[in-house]
Every structure is written in C-alpha cells, then in structure tokens.
Amino acid sequence: MIPNDTPWSGLEAGKVDTRRVSASARWNWFWAVMPRADVALVLQLADLPKPAPELPKLRNLEIRFQTLPGGPILYIRLKDNAQLELFETLCRDVMAAGELADTEAEALERAIGRTFRWHYLLRGGKLEVLSEEAQKGLIGEIEVLKLLISTLGAKPALTAWTGPSGAPKDFELKADCIEVKARRGASQPFVKITNEFQLADVPDRRLWLAVLAVDKVQPPHGRTLTEYVSEVTELLEQTEPSAIMDWDLHLADAGFDIVHDYSAWRWIVSAPDFHAVTEDFPRIAAPVPLGLSAVSYALALSACTPFRTDWGAVQEKLNEADQT
Incomplete structure (x- = not known):
C-alpha cells in the first residue's frame, strides 16, 4: 500500500x-x-x-x-x-x-x-562537507594521483587509488604501493601514521611514502578543494572521458560532493617528497605484539631523510613494473 x-x-x-x-x-x-x-x-x-x-x-x-x-x-x-x-x-x-x-x-x-x-x-557516509583534515588528505592524494595519471594513464591510476575505499595503502599498484601524508608546512616536522598497516610491508611490492605540505591560505591565494577536483575532471574530459565515472565513484567514496560549498577554505600544496620504505625505515609495522591494535605514532621526517628519493626514481620503477 x-x-x-x-x-x-x-x-x-x-x-x-x-x-x-x-x-x-x-x-x-x-x-x-x-x-x-x-x-x-x-x-x-x-x-x-x-x-x-x-x-x-x-x-x-x-x-x-x-x-x-x-x-x-x-x-x-x-x-x-x-x-x-x-x-x-x-x-x-x-x-x-x-x-x-x-x-x-x-x-x-x-x-x-x-x-x-x-x-x-548508504554505506555509512555523511552528508556534510569534509573536515579540514579530510580536505588536506584528499588534496594530497589527488596530487599523487595526477603524477600517476601522467605516468600510467587515467584508468590504471584510478584503479590503483585505493585510499578512498579504506584500504591500508592509498595506492596499490602491480609492484608498488604508495602511502600519502599531507601535513602543514609550518608544523612540527612530523607526520602522523594512523595505524600499523600503513607502513607495513606488502609481499613482492615496493613501498613508498609521499609527504606533501598542504597549507590553508587567505583569498585570493590558493585554490579550493572543488578547484583541485575540477582540474582533474577537466583533464579526464580532454584525455580519457571514459574514466570520469570511475573518478566520480572514488570521490564519492572519499566523501566529496561537487554541490557542497568549499569556498571558505583555500589551499596551496607542495610537490610531494618521496621516501623508500625499506627494511631499515623507522616505523612500527604489523604484526605488532599480541593484544595491540590501531597503533598510531608520530614519524619524524628527519629520521626519513636517508630514505628520501625523487619522483623521477619512483616513476622509473613504476615504468619498469608496467613493462613486465
């Protein structure tokens, strides 16, 4: 009835x-x-x-x-x-x-x-705009996604973008994983690792940590989250329109909605610094001792300096894996 x-x-x-x-x-x-x-x-x-x-x-x-x-x-x-x-x-x-x-x-x-x-x-998302921390995190992931699109193409890059779905790593590729951390440029030189799985080894894959400075600025400087999103949308419209639906789905999973008003926040972002997370990299990684879980900690960037590399070196490894 x-x-x-x-x-x-x-x-x-x-x-x-x-x-x-x-x-x-x-x-x-x-x-x-x-x-x-x-x-x-x-x-x-x-x-x-x-x-x-x-x-x-x-x-x-x-x-x-x-x-x-x-x-x-x-x-x-x-x-x-x-x-x-x-x-x-x-x-x-x-x-x-x-x-x-x-x-x-x-x-x-x-x-x-x-x-x-x-x-x-309906899977548990929220109707309100993203918090400042969530905006920073999404902008950081978008910046790395743009690098992957330029290297691998839109569809492989979007397939690799697993962060919005809640996966342990933000990007999971054939032979590489990338974890992205956005921080305030003027803050203490640390990044927060939110659980023991973020920097844990993945069998048969290299792991990279990408760190970006994402800072809130006053108008007319910087861009809104909507403008960062629109930049990628326009890129896909011009180069690979068939990938737009996948892009929209990832944004929805991240909690972004184009109708929300993000004009109150403007951001500038640095180019990402990459680090090779190898055996000696400073981290608390799974498995942790029995009875412990959801281990979060502050990672000093000074301790990561010996492992720092550039995007060109990461890109070379990605291209090698893509050709095998």
Missing part, C-alpha cells in the same frame, strides 16, 4: 504506471509504480548510451536501463517499501543533480554519479 503523502500516490499497481514529475523540468523524469507495486524513478532517454556506463549496485535498489515501446529509460526501483521516505529523498537529489545538465547525456551522467554518491552514503 503506497501512502497518500508520497509522489507515487494515485498510481496504479499491477502495471507500469507513471506520472511526469514536473512539466517545467528540463529532462523527462517520471514517478512510476512497477508491476509488483514497487515505486521507482524513471528518466526517459532519446538513446541508450554506448557503451553502457557502470551502474551502482545497492542492496535495496535496482538500477537498470530498459527499452520500452516508448523508448529507452533509466529506472531506479525501490525493493523495500519500508525505505520509502529515504527513497523519495534520494530520487529528488538525483533529479536535482540531473537538472543542472545542459545535455541529456550529461543529465544521465550526473544522475548516475549522484546515485553512486548515495551508494557511498
């Missing part, structure tokens, strides 16, 4: 019944009730995208393309009507994102991207 105070009230169950969301909407959005009385949001399309983009997979939602007599559609169907209120919020948010688009293809991309954002939220 569909409650009367929802956009789906009055639609007939037992068949596909639809109602246009708004006559003034730029794109063809419909509230729909599916044959099993499941509610849905439908975006009617002129053409199916080729190739079909990856669609998010959520436990209580079905998200699919389908070709009907009236043409192709994208639909988002709720499997559990107990989540109706949350689903309506999701639908309105997806539509709001799509309505910002100038073309149908962009509207579809924005709608899917926003659904990926909900994929992140």
Whole structure:
C-alpha cells in the first residue's frame, strides 16, 4: 500500500504506471509504480548510451536501463517499501543533480554519479562537507594521483587509488604501493601514521611514502578543494572521458560532493617528497605484539631523510613494473 503523502500516490499497481514529475523540468523524469507495486524513478532517454556506463549496485535498489515501446529509460526501483521516505529523498537529489545538465547525456551522467554518491552514503557516509583534515588528505592524494595519471594513464591510476575505499595503502599498484601524508608546512616536522598497516610491508611490492605540505591560505591565494577536483575532471574530459565515472565513484567514496560549498577554505600544496620504505625505515609495522591494535605514532621526517628519493626514481620503477 503506497501512502497518500508520497509522489507515487494515485498510481496504479499491477502495471507500469507513471506520472511526469514536473512539466517545467528540463529532462523527462517520471514517478512510476512497477508491476509488483514497487515505486521507482524513471528518466526517459532519446538513446541508450554506448557503451553502457557502470551502474551502482545497492542492496535495496535496482538500477537498470530498459527499452520500452516508448523508448529507452533509466529506472531506479525501490525493493523495500519500508525505505520509502529515504527513497523519495534520494530520487529528488538525483533529479536535482540531473537538472543542472545542459545535455541529456550529461543529465544521465550526473544522475548516475549522484546515485553512486548515495551508494557511498548508504554505506555509512555523511552528508556534510569534509573536515579540514579530510580536505588536506584528499588534496594530497589527488596530487599523487595526477603524477600517476601522467605516468600510467587515467584508468590504471584510478584503479590503483585505493585510499578512498579504506584500504591500508592509498595506492596499490602491480609492484608498488604508495602511502600519502599531507601535513602543514609550518608544523612540527612530523607526520602522523594512523595505524600499523600503513607502513607495513606488502609481499613482492615496493613501498613508498609521499609527504606533501598542504597549507590553508587567505583569498585570493590558493585554490579550493572543488578547484583541485575540477582540474582533474577537466583533464579526464580532454584525455580519457571514459574514466570520469570511475573518478566520480572514488570521490564519492572519499566523501566529496561537487554541490557542497568549499569556498571558505583555500589551499596551496607542495610537490610531494618521496621516501623508500625499506627494511631499515623507522616505523612500527604489523604484526605488532599480541593484544595491540590501531597503533598510531608520530614519524619524524628527519629520521626519513636517508630514505628520501625523487619522483623521477619512483616513476622509473613504476615504468619498469608496467613493462613486465
């Protein structure tokens, strides 16, 4: 039974019944009730995208393309009507994102991207803007990602970017791992290692520690987090548009949303300093003594100096591994 105070009230169950969301909407959005009385949001399309983009997979939602007599559609169907209120919020948010688009293809991309954002939220994410520390960390990882894109290409670099998903290392490549630490340039010369796995050895892989200074500055200096993100988006649009969806998914996992206002924070970032984390590198690494876990500590950068190297040396190793 569909409650009367929802956009789906009055639609007939037992068949596909639809109602246009708004006559003034730029794109063809419909509230729909599916044959099993499941509610849905439908975006009617002129053409199916080729190739079909990856669609998010959520436990209580079905998200699919389908070709009907009236043409192709994208639909988002709720499997559990107990989540109706949350689903309506999701639908309105997806539509709001799509309505910002100038073309149908962009509207579809924005709608899917926003659904990926909900994929992140429904796994325990948050709706508010990222904290200053989280902004610094994301900017640091983006700077290293840009280096990897220039060396390996966008798709391999994005595949290697595992930090947003909560993996122990920020980047995991075929024969190398990179852990990234962002710090204030004027702070004490330490970086915080947040657990014993961040600098732990990975079998058959080299490990690098990249350290960047990310400092908050006053306007008009520096750039916002949104501007750092937009730089990579524009790069991908020009060089490898098929990687944009993967980029958006990583940003969603990191908690970034393009609609959030980050204008209150502006940042400048240094080029990363790289260090080879070898056997003698100063660290507390897994396995730690039985009964200990979540070991965090301050690592003095002065103690890392003997292990310092440059991006060129790291890049050479990455290229060697990529050719084998």
